[in-house]
Amino acid sequence: MRCFRGTVPVQIRREPGRQGERRGANPMTLAAIRDLLDCVVLAGEERLDTEVDTAVAADGMSIVLATPHPRALLITGLTHIQSVRTANVADISSIVYVRGNRPNAQAVELARSKGIVLLATRLGMFDTCGILRDSGIKGAG
Amino acid sequence: MAEELLRRSFEVRGGDFDKAGDTSGEVRAILIDLGIDPGVVLRAGVITFEAEMNVVMYAEKGTVTLILTEEEISIDVADKGPGIPDVDLAMQEGYSTASDEMREMGFGYGMGLPNIRKNSDVFTLETKIGRGTRISSLIRLDSYD
Numbered sequence: 001m002r003c004f005r006g007t008v009p010v011q012i013r014r015e016p017g018r019q020g021e022r023r024g025a026n027p028m029t030l031a032a033i034r035d036l037l038d039c040v041v042l043a044g045e046e047r048l049d050t051e052v053d054t055a056v057a058a059d060g061m062s063i064v065l066a067t068p069h070p071r072a073l074l075i076t077g078l079t080h081i082q083s084v085r086t087a088n089v090a091d092i093s094s095i096v097y098v099r100g101n102r103p104n105a106q107a108v109e110l111a112r113s114k115g116i117v118l119l120a121t122r123l124g125m126f127d128t129c130g131i132l133r134d135s136g137i138k139g140a141g
Numbered sequence: 142m143a144e145e146l147l148r149r150s151f152e153v154r155g156g157d158f159d160k161a162g163d164t165s166g167e168v169r170a171i172l173i174d175l176g177i178d179p180g181v182v183l184r185a186g187v188i189t190f191e192a193e194m195n196v197v198m199y200a201e202k203g204t205v206t207l208i209l210t211e212e213e214i215s216i217d218v219a220d221k222g223p224g225i226p227d228v229d230l231a232m233q234e235g236y237s238t239a240s241d242e243m244r245e246m247g248f249g250y251g252m253g254l255p256n257i258r259k260n261s262d263v264f265t266l267e268t269k270i271g272r273g274t275r276i277s278s279l280i281r282l283d284s285y286d
Contacts, residue, residue, distance in 0.1 A: 061247030065187045065256050070179070082246045085162035089169060089186040091179070 026136025027053035030094055030117050033073070036135060037096065037121040037128060043108050044117030050093055054140040057129050061086040069140030075128055081107040088114045098125045143210035147171070151205040153196045155222065158246065161197040164205050165190035168216070171207065177214075181280055184260040185214055188278045191253040192218035198243050199223065200273065213262075214280045224270040232258065232266075 031048040034041060041048070057075040058064050061082055064074060070091040076083055079101045087095055088110075094117035097103065102120050103111075111118045121128060133139070149171065151164040169186040177185075189205060196203035200222030208215040225231045232254050239249020254276075258264045261278035268274040 059247060060250040060252070062191065062250045062252030062256055064247075065191065066252050066259070068180075068183055070183060076247075078247045080246045082162060082248070085166065085190070086247065089162070089165055089183075089190045091183055091186075 027051040028132075028135060028137060030073075030119070033096070033132065034119055036131060037119070037123055039096065039119035039121045040102075042097075042102065042118035042120055043111040044094070044115065047094075047115065047117050050117065052093060052137070054138045055129070055132055056092075056140045057125060064092070065090055067140065072140045073132075073137070075125065075132075077101055077125060079103040079107070081110060083107070084111045084114070084116060084118075087111075087116050093117065094119065096121055096128060098123060098128050143212045145208055145210055147175070147207070147209040149207045151207075153193055153203045153205060153218075153220075155196060155198075155200045155202050155220075157197060158242075161194055161246075162190060164193050168205070168207050172209075172214070175209070178282075181214065181282065184280055185216060187260045188216050188257050188280075189218075191256045192216070192276050192278075194248050195253055195274075195276075196220045196222070198239065198248065203273075211282070213282055216278045216280075217275070218277075219273065219275040221273045224272055224274055225266075225268040226270060228266060228268060 030050050052073045054069055055073040055075055056064055056069050059076055059078045064086055071093045074087055074092045074095045077098050079097055083095060084107045097120045100122045153164055165186055168189045169182055172182045172185055200220035203218055203220030206217040230236050234255045235251040237249050237251035243249035257278060262281045263279040265277040
């Protein structure tokens with residue numbers, strides 16, 4: 001039998017309060033982001049007053065999970081339902097799907113049930129990230 | 142050992158990509174309902190989600206067991222599956238044996254086991270080729286006092 005056994009070093013433990021304190025200089029409402037990126041709102045119309053100040057961009061969901069960024073915006077081209085499940089587990093408030101891609105109805109329904117805002121833009125990943133960064137959104141992790 | 146305040150078990154079916162993530166969603170909901178610190182919920186959710194995805198992607202079936210005491214949260218994931226031939230390699234970030242189908246779901250980037258270890262205060266992995274793999278993670282609650 002192969003076995004890995006060990007105690008994780010103390011320094012990588014999370015400390016209380018740290019995760020919710022990634023406040024940036026220029027938070028934006030999701031409504032403002034919708035307008036800026038010319039997005040269609042797929043889910044969470046009633047939550048567009050939610051403010052975000054950090055974003056993470058990735059198509060790999062394990063990469064999103066690798067660093068904590070609660071209440072951040074996820075920018076992705078991955079429209080699989082796992083993008084919504086990842087956002088739920090990672091406590092991510094909202095997703096912008098790029099390149100005109102849209103998730104299926106099952107994913108949209110799951111997002112509604114979990115209170116996750118879904119936006120879709122025709123812009124590509126690079127332009128989406130650039131516009132948001134120029135507007136003061138910080139990168140997360 | 143501290144008294145168990147809660148114990149829940151969940152069955153996960155290998156290859157059931159439609160349900161992949163349901164168990165971690167339930168674990169997360171239970172911990173939120175109990176008023177557990179959001180940072181702990183986040184870590185427990187990531188551990189369970191990654192372990193659950195590993196069962197769905199690689200194993201025939203698995204059982205996720207959540208145990209809560211006043212001192213810690215234990216997440217144990219035992220699967221019936223192929224086992225891991227090279228544990229040291231599997232623990233390296235970026236190493237993956239994932240299929241294209243797995244990558245299309247956003248997984249298979251070689252971050253699963255490292256993410257589980259990173260979010261655990263104590264992490265144990267035991268594997269036997271042709272039999273299965275068992276991952277045990279502990280999150281200590283006293284670090285949040």
